[in-house]
Amino acid sequence: MPAVLFVCTANQCRSPMAEALFRRQLAQERPGEDWRVASAGVWAREDIPALPAARAVLRERGLDLGAHRSRRVEQVDLAAFDLVLTMEQGQKEALRAAFPSLAGRIYMLSEMSGPARNVVDPVGGSTLDFSSTAGEIERLLQEGFERIVELAAEPYIQP
Numbered sequence: 001m002p003a004v005l006f007v008c009t010a011n012q013c014r015s016p017m018a019e020a021l022f023r024r025q026l027a028q029e030r031p032g033e034d035w036r037v038a039s040a041g042v043w044a045r046e047d048i049p050a051l052p053a054a055r056a057v058l059r060e061r062g063l064d065l066g067a068h069r070s071r072r073v074e075q076v077d078l079a080a081f082d083l084v085l086t087m088e089q090g091q092k093e094a095l096r097a098a099f100p101s102l103a104g105r106i107y108m109l110s111e112m113s114g115p116a117r118n119v120v121d122p123v124g125g126s127t128l129d130f131s132s133t134a135g136e137i138e139r140l141l142q143e144g145f146e147r148i149v150e151l152a153a154e155p156y157i158q159p
Contacts, residue, residue: 002152003036005081006109007091011041011070013054013130014087014119018109018137020063022148025141030149036081042091044070051123053130061134078102083152085109087119107151109137112144 004022008015019039026035049055050065058065078084078099084106086092096103110117119136122129141148 001034001036002149003038003081003083004148004152005076005078005084006037006039006087007042007073007084007095008039008087008119009041009043009091009121010048010123011039011044011072012048012051013123014121014133014137015039015041016050016065016068016070017054017058017134018085018087018141020058020065020068021061021134021138022141024063025145029145035152038076038081039068040071040073040076042073042086042094044072046071046075051130053122053127054134056127057131057134060131061138073098078105081105082154083107083148085112085148087121089116089118109140109144112147112151113140114143 006015006018016039019037023037048070050068055065086108092106092108095106108116109119120133122133
């Protein structure tokens with residue numbers, strides 16, 4: 001079963017939104033396939049709900065983050081994921097340094113559809129900022145969907 005992990009800073013906004021949006025996309029574009037999709041944060045506190053603004057903007061898109069609880073990357077078995085997608089360059093670098101044997105599985109989400117660029121963290125911003133970030137994540141997932149599927153499905157051979 002292919003497995004994808006989305007990673008941001010605190011696992012309360014961007015990565016939970018990416019997880020929910022990607023699950024929906026999989027259900028629409030690859031119905032009946034069995035995937036493992038999860039999220040975590042590189043500097044997250046454990047068991048914190050998604051931010052209210054993140055829940056609100058996803059609710060507008062027909063998705064529910066009400067059951068989400070944050071978790072730290074250290075609490076996740078990274079080796080169990082075929083692909084790890086970060087929201088920022090610094091997160092990618094931190095994970096590659098902490099897990100060098102898995103470095104070839106770790107990319108930025110934006111790299112799935114074009115040049116690397118950070119997904120803006122809307123924390124501290126308005127609901128409109130959260131909506132803009134959700135829209136950007138949704139676009140990146142749509143544009144990079146085939147590459148995500150391809151990378152998650154191919155066997156990873158450690159260097």
